[in-house]
Amino acid sequence: MQKLMLVAICLLLAVSSFAQIAPTPANERIKGLEKKSDLIRQSTINDVAFRNIGPSIMSGRVVDLAVNPANPNEFYVAYATGGLWYTHNNGQSFTPVFDSANVITIGAIAVDWSSGTIWVGTGEVNSSRSSYAGLGIYKSVNKGKSWQYMGLPESHHIGKIVLHPSNKNIAWVAVLGHLYSPNKERGVYKTTDGGKTWKQTLFVNDNTGVVDLDIQPNNASVLYAAAWYRTRTASNFEESGASSGIYKSTDGGNSWHLVTTNGAGFPVGKGVGRIGIATAYQHPNWVYAVVDNNFHLPDTAKKHTDTSKYTINDFKNLTKEQFLALDNKKFNAFLRIRRNGFPEKYTAENIKEKVSNGTLKPSCIWDYLMDANAALFNTPIIGCEVYRSEDAGKTWKKMNEKQLKLYNTYGYYFGKIFVSPANDNKVVITGFDIELSEDGGKTFKPINNALTHADHHVAWLNPKNDSHIIIGNDAGCNITYDDGEHWFKANTPSVGQFYSVTFDMAKPYNVYGGLQDNGSWYGPSNHQENPGWMASGDYAFKPINGGDGMQVQVDWRDNTTVYSGYQFGNYMRSNKHKRASVDEPDADAAPEDNHLNVTAADEKNEKSDSTIYIHPHADLGEEPLRFNWQTPILLSRHNQDILYYGSNKFQRSMHRGEHLETISNDLTTNPPQGNVPFGTLTTISESPLRFGMLYAGADDGSLHISFDDGYTWQSINEGLPKGLYVSRVTASAYKEGRVYVSLNGYRNDDFKPYLFVSEDYGKHWKSIGNDLPYESINVVKEDNKLPNIIYVGTDGGLYVSNNNGNSFMAWNKGLPYSIPVHDIAIQPVANEIILGTHGRSIYIASLSEIQKKLKQ
Known part of the structure; x- marks a missing residue:
């Protein structure tokens, strides 16, 4: 009880500290789309095209599938941030069909195969660190050739779309709602006119949305909705609550009543987390549910x-x-x-x-x-459970006979259940593994293998041959024809979710980057995707490390020594040609597993190509260090033996990552802690003009400068908005006192573009980029040749200014209309710009023509 009270107090303090940061109203985001269209239309550089260099081999997070039951070779794959892709040849090739839409992040899809009508609900429901808010519902009546916006702009995250089996004008939508703020536009919505208008027919409360929805086969009057209470802030994630439960409608979704009440046999109370539901086919009154049970296990x-x-x-x-x-x-x-x-x-x-x-x-x-x-991660909860009702939701029985270890305390990332249309006792549940039961949920067995990656989100079972299963996970799409004994990948699209990109000085140069749940990779900048590599088995991009890939730095003196790592500040120095032997975690592994396990052969650190583990600790008795999900590192270009590292304090190694020392006090406000690391450094920059002049920004809005290589620091966030995530600080290469900073309100559902410049080392700040659309900013970068040009990457794309940020134009030729640009790098010798996108891998373009057009 004391722990729960402490978490509640931390949450209250965290919320109150951000009280001045308001969520962006939907009308402002829509106005931002108009502004974006103007910036594209007025652009003088949008005839210069980007080229995509992949990679595709690791793919990206799949959140939904729609398969033609009459022809399973034809299906759609929806990616969390990579758009919607269509195949007609069983996944041998794919075509993007949603790239013209205003937002590319997807939560759910539904297809009327008889007419070719596609419905897309934007904004995934996995509630993770990079789960982007959508804008509502889109619809295509011509198989994706063109799209109509159908409203629900405040939905943000959509869990399911159910189409009426015979009336094409009726559809129901499960709306989870805002991720980082309460809102009333949650619940179930119904349309009776093809999406022109919507009626909210189920509302629970401002923090409880509907994450899943299903309809009784052959009876469109009966529907079930899974309500889920969850809140998230920058510092705390509450993934269960007393208002979570299953609702039922018997009048076509016009009204609802709670069926998981006390005494019904289903968990009730504060420990009820995410719920997935599925109705059976042969037994109309059977309903399955999988629940993330956050009640504690007995001692x-x-x-x-x-x-x-x-x-x-x-x-x-x-x-x-x-x-x-x-x-x-x-x-x-x-x-x-x-x-x-x-x-x-x-x-x-x-x-x-x-x-x-x-x-x-x-x-x-x-x-x-x-x-x-x-x-x-260390709370002993019950975890995944499977229940079944055999009387249309009146009573429920727990089916699994043994504890399911499908996930620990991160069931919020999974939580779906699927029933074979041909066998009501054949059930699939998704989690870290994907597991199959053939006895109605009493026993389960994992059916994934080395080809399927981990973290599964969706499954489809063929109604005519239910050994044929298509699944989606954090590394794409897989297909089996024998209940998982054998799988093959259907991963030709370049949909990697990059957090960072950088480069080396080789000829041709290589591009490096870290990806969501798919490690860190590098490959040639002139790479062109071609399935022909399968004949040789030699794909051009190579892995460096596993886990969630984060920052990468390369020593330009040999183009071989690489600093890379995974979540929460676990880094290593290695020779990229000799990948370390490591035990690397899944994205949501428990902390005791979040440590790099270096082999004994790597203990000899004196070798230049040896692998060393880089992760600082506070001394025994000191307050523990805190590490951001994307902990920043930086290799000094003045002296590439020097590595900078940021926890909540500033660390430095003078010896290529060895002997990492903490040389600063806490550079954050040391805010109250919840269960998500907060009060952590997020970005480090060193002046290209002055050795040892450093900037460091944090997730709580703290911003500091050091003039003596990190020994002493001065706060420079006076005049900046308070409490926002410092997504990037960039020291100018043209004027010593000039510095750019971007702030990001994503963790407050605030999508305003916050961009500033200072000409006096951060003493005074000027707001720039005031014509940018309402898209959170991830990165700001100077041009490598012209001081008046800056590039800005947002959650919606790339923008360029030729007047030091006073005004911008869009540059998206060759890109989807909207794509999160997480990082930007400029290779000076090739004079090329590199975009690390969170959903469509890596794009490159020449800057020569841009510089010629924008030279003043």
């Missing part, structure tokens, strides 16, 4: 651990007496595990002595290894 149900060695959990909540009674042999073995990062000076004996005399607390080991995610 007797805690997971058994290997008693021959200690794990992190053995150091949790110890009293002084319990700590002193720890076995020294096992304790010392735990301290020497490299990934735990304990300095050699510590032994079980001297730590116990410090605990005994009160110098250290009994919690010192736990505190040393845990970050702000501990409350989220």
Whole structure:
């Protein structure tokens, strides 16, 4: 109870600190689309086209599928941020059909195969760190050749679209609503005129939306809706609540009543998280539900651990007496595990002595290894459960006989269930694995394998041959014809979700970047996608590390030494041609798994091509460091032996990542902590004109400058909006005192473009980019040859200014109409701009013609 109260207080404080940041009203976003059209129409550079260089091999997150039951070779694949793609040849090739739409992020699709009508609900419902808000419903009556906007602009995230089986004018939509703010436009919406008008027929409360929806086969009067209470802020994620539950309608969705009430057999109360629902086909009154049950396991149900060695959990909540009674042999073995990062000076004996005399607390080991995610990942919850009602929702029975380990405390990322149209006892559930039951949910078995990646979101079972299954996961689309014994990938589109991009100085140069849940990769800048590589088995892009790929830095002196890593600041230095032997985590793995496991052969750090793990720790007894999901690193171009690193403090290595030292105080406001790391650095920049002049920005709006290589720092955020995420700070290469900063309100559902420049080292700021549309800004970059040109990447595309930011024009030739541009790099020798998009991989264009057109 005390922990819950603490989290609630942290949440309240976090919300109040952002009270001045209001969500962007839908009408402002729509006006922004008009502004964007003007910036495209007025652009003088939009005849210069981008080329896509892939990669496609790792694909991107699939959130929905629509398959033609009469011809399963024909289907649509919806990507979270990569648009909608169509295949007519069983996934051998795909064509994008949604690239002209105002927003490319998708939550759900539905297709009327008899007429070729497609419905798209924008904004995925996975509630993750890069789940972008949509603008409502789009519809095409000509198989995607053109699109009509059908409204629901405040929906933001749509979980399901259900079409009436016989009336083409009737459809129902499950609206989850805003991710980072409460809103009333949640619930179930119904249209009776083909989407021209909508009626909200189910509303629960401002923080409870509808995440899933299904209709009883052969009876369009009966529908079921899964309501889900969840809130998210920059510092805390609440993924369950008492208002979560299943609603039923018996009048075609015009009215609803709650069926998961006390005594019905389904979980009720604050621990009820995301719910997925599916109706059966042969038994009309059967309804399946999968629930993310966040109620705690009883103490007797805690997971058994290997008693021959200690794990992190053995150091949790110890009293002084319990700590002193720890076995020294096992304790010392735990301290020497490299990934735990304990300095050699510590032994079980001297730590116990410090605990005994009160110098250290009994919690010192736990505190040393845990970050702000501990409350989220180390809570012993029940997790995934499957229920079935055999009386149309009146009563429910738990079906799974054993605990399902489909996900831990991150069921918000999955939570769907699918029933075979040919067999009501054949059920598929999605999570880290994808699991199949053939006995109505009593027992399940994983059916994924090495070809399917992990983190599954959708499945389709062929009604004529239910061993034929198509699935979507974080790495694309897979197809099986034998219930998962064998799979093949259907991943030809370039839909990688890049967080970052950079380059080397080779000829031709290589491009590097980190991707959502697909590691870090590099490949040649002149790459052209071609399936012919399968004949040789040698794809041009190569992996560097796994996990969620983050920042990458390359030593230009050899174009071989690479600094890369994964979420929450786990980095390594390696030779890109000798990939490290590592145990890397899934995107949402527990913290005890979020450590790079370097092999013994890599312990010899004196070798220039050896792999070393880079992750700082506070000393025992100190407040733990905090790490952003996208922890920033930067290799100094003045001296490429120097690596800069940002937790909530500033770290520096003078020796190529070795001997990383913390040399600053906390550079954030040290805000109250929830279960999401907050009060962390997000961006670092070093002046190209002055060695050791550094800038650092944070997720709480803190912004600092150092003139002495990071030893001392001055706050420079006076005059800037407070409490916004500093997405990028960029020191100018043309004037020493000039610096650009972009702020991002995404984590407040504030989509205003915040862009500023200072000419005096951040003492005074000027707002620029005031003609940009309402799209959150991710990056600002100077041109490499002309000081008047700057480039801005937003969640909607790329914009260019030729007057230092006073006005902008769009540059999107060769790009989808709207695509999140997460990062921009400029290769100076080739004079090319590189875009890292979060959904369509990497684009490159020459800057020569741009510079000629915009030269003043």
